Amino acid sequence: MSQQAILSANKPQTSESTIYKILFIIGLCHLLNDAIQAVVPAMFPILAKSMGLSFTQLGIIAFSLNMVSSVMQPMVGFFTDKKxxxxxxxxxLSFTLVGILVLGFASSFGMIVLSVLFIGLGSAVFHPEGSRVAYMAAGKRRGLAQSIYQVGGNTGQALAPVITALILVPLGQIGASWFTIIAALAVILLIYIANWYNQRLITSPNLSKKKKVGVEKKIGLSKEVKNTLALILLLIFARTWYTSGITNFYTFYAIKEYALSIKESQVFLFAFLVSGAIGTFFGGPLADRFGKKNIISFSMLATVPFSILIPYVPPTIAFIFLILSGFILMTSFSVTVVYAQELVPGKIGTMSGLTVGLAFGMGAIGSVGLGYIADWIGLQSMITWLGVLPLLGLIAFLLPSDHKVWEWNQIK
Structure with missing residues (x-):
């Protein structure tokens, strides 16, 4: 009787209660990690001016940063699902610390690429395990938990314009080295998280056992699940190419078309990224209430009118449209992660690495492709055609409903 009471008392702590302290700390670490990553695209105007880099070379830098993370994240997630x-x-985060230090003192294009490879590697290791921590601390509120975790990352990315205006413009490239302090803080916080995570594995060994069983049991995915994953990845492709285009190249467009300074152009980008971070936070709770498929469909298609019109309106209206498109589009960011995790239960790290990692990868390919297109047909034409990408959100109507995904899991 006493033992049963102990088990009952422990159950809410391990499987039902939402541990907000851990969620907020891992969200803060996500913010610090992605703020460091944001230094790379934030430096593009500085590097283009000081080193004479082309749009294609800037795309290669972004590709180097994101592709390492894309390739490694699913691998890290798959491995840590087992162990x-x-x-x-x-x-x-220690790899990231080394990368940002080298970036601040890099004197050649090759050294810059090498430094961002380290930053990308650090991100690849952080994201799948960070998402697993959010999942472990979520209790029953998985959408909210994933939103708290992801909004940290998107807020970190949104800091890029502030980093440029306040640090990189006055200090130049060497200003990047100051972010080793942020990396060191993140490492300290993650040591605390790692101790909590490790203690959970000791006190609840069934957590790791379930993951192992789940991976082995779910290795053979059904045709329906594979098709649904393909649709999710296509939607991530459309969303990430669009955000990559805005993040990496819209400041150049605003400087050219609206005669803005580098600092002024960063305000437009900051508005887009901050609204996207806010949208990321609201996406999870909205999906918990209205359904993941509905939010994914809405986020893509409701963005279309604004994304298409942005190149044709005056700067004030463009600023407003950037805010609206950023908010609406990014409501699906954390939702696609949770949708994939529930689609293939037992592979939390793998699905997180695949969806978030693929977002980095698609952004990497998009950075090179869009940079090449901008050099080829002109920056204005590239930004104009970029606005059509969210139309691929029509694919979302082909996704199975949340209830259908639940039924598939019950059958298995």
Missing amino acids: PMPYALPVG
């Missing part, structure tokens, strides 16, 4: 690695979190 959770709590202390991979601070180790990953």
Whole structure:
């Protein structure tokens, strides 16, 4: 009787209660990690001016940063699904620390590429295990938990314009080295998270056992699940190419078309990214209430009118449209992660690595492709055609409903 009471008391802590303290700390670490990553695209105007880099070369830098993360994230997630690695979190941020330090003092294009490879590697290690921590601390509120975790990352990315205006413009490239302090803070916080994570594995060994069983049991995915994953990845492709185009190249467009300074152009980008971070936060709770498929469909298609009109309106209206498109489009960011995790239960790290990692990868390919297109047909034409990408959101209507996904899991 006493043992049963103990088990009942422990159950809400391990499987039902939402542990907000852990969620907020891992969200803060996500913010710090992605703020460091945001330094790279934030430096593009500085590097283009000081080193005479072309749009294609800037795209290669972004490709180097994001592709490493894209390729490695699903691999890290797959491996840690079998063998959770709590202390991979601070180790990953240590790679990022080295990368940002080298970036601040890099004197050639090759050194810049090498430095962002380290930053990308650190991100690849951090994201799958960070998402797993959010999942473990979520209790029953998975959408909210994933939103808290993801909004940290998107807020970090939104800091890029502020980083440019306040640090990189006055200090130049060497200003990037100051972010080693942020990396060190993140490492300290992640040591705390890793200790909590490790303790959870010790006190609840069934957590790791379930993951192992789940991976082995779900290795053979059904045709329906594979098709649905393909649709999700296509939607991520459309969303990420659009955000990559705005993030990496819209400041150049605003400087040219509206005769803005570098600092002034960063305000437009900051508005887009901050509204996207806010949209990311609201996406999870909205999906918990209205359904994941509905929010994914809405986020893509409701963005279309604004994304198409942005190149044709005056700067004030463009600023407003950037805010609206950023908010609406990014409501689906955390939702696609949770949708994939529930589509293939037992592979939390793998699905997180695939969806978030693929977002980095698609952004990498998009950066090179869009940079080449901008050099080929002109920046204005590239930005104009960019606005059509959210139309691929029509694919979302082909996704199975949340209830259908639940039924598939019950059959299995």
